[in-house]
Amino acid sequence: MQKRTIILGTAIAALLLAVGAFLYMKYAMRGFSARAEPSHVEAMLAVYARSTAMPSSAKGTTNPVADSPEVEHDAMAHFADHCAVCHANNGSGDTMFGRGLYPKVPDLRARTQTLTDGEIFYIIENGIRMSGMPAFGGQDSAEDSWKLVRFIRHLPQLTSADAQQMETMNPKTPADMEEEKEEEEFLNGGSNDAAPHTNHSRKGHHQ
Ligand code: HEC
Incomplete structure (x- = not known):
């Protein structure tokens, strides 16, 4: 008897969830346009799901690459070449690609700074599923990715001279x-x- 109640309760909960998800997709998401801004709830859920899906050992990893002017320079050139097309040289995300993606490219100088070094590294290496963020990890990529983590930490203090220098490092046809x-x-x-x-x-x- 009790077992049947549990099964029935689960079935009703699953049905309600499915109906809720359907109504949400139909009315709240307003189609598949990438122009829309994710709602606050959707953004929160996405960040929560991402954080839960990440292995806890990855989050706690500390940056093995020590900071130095050379490391900053290498990472700056790497960022200007591979990342700025979406994230902009200063990390604002205010680029043609950044604005047109869903979810939008976040400001790396703001919320991203609350992530741990390990989380940022994991994201660079593995990308973010169902978003425009590609996985850059591959053989021998770890050192470069850790350098990028150093550079992302440096972004809030980026000077206009740095940004100007980066313009010369952006990909050119x-x-x-x-x-x-x-x-x-x-x-x-x-x-x-x-x-x-x-x-x-x-x-x-x-x-
Ligand atoms: C094709 C566009 C694109 C390129 C190129 C790109 N990114 Fe991203 N990136 C994104 C998008 C879109 C997101 C947001 C994904 C989300 O919110 O789920 C993102 C998110 C991130 C985040 C997580 C920020 C946060 O606060 O959640 C980091 C860190 C990041 N990118 C670093 C990089 C680095 C470093 C590079 C270059 C090696 C790079 N990205 C290249 C599109 C891009």
Whole structure:
């Protein structure tokens, strides 16, 4: 008798949960658009689920790479090359990709600073499922990832000079390089007598 009540209770709870999830998806999520902003509850649940799914040993791992100007420089170049396309050089997440993803790219200078070093490392190595955050881990990646953790801790104090330096480290297409060369030649009053043709639509895309 008691067993039957438990089974019935579980079945009713599962049904209510399914109906709730259906109604939530239909009315609260408003389709599949990546433009929407996750609700507070959804963001909280996602962070909670992520934290629960992470092995506790990973969270407590301390950074084996000591901080130094070289480490910061390496990590800065790495971040500018691989991460800034979504996260922006200063970590704000204010980029074309960052704004267009769901969930949005978070400000690495804010909430991220409350994560442990181990959590940040784990995220860089393994990515975040069902989000735009790729897994960067691979053979021999650990040292680079730990350096990136150092750099992320440094982001809130990033100077505008650092950010400027990073712009020279951002990925460039051959067309970008050609354009820069033409601009430089033009500014130096060089042989190129035509004004540099700038492509504004493309310019707005790399940050
Ligand atoms: C294609 C876009 C993209 C690239 C490239 C990318 N990220 Fe992310 N990243 C994201 C998105 C989207 C999230 C948010 C995921 C979420 O909230 O579930 C994220 C989240 C994170 C977080 C967790 C922040 C938090 O507060 O939860 C860290 C740390 C991070 N990224 C570091 C990096 C590093 C370091 C690199 C480069 C090696 C990188 N990301 C490259 C899209 C990207």
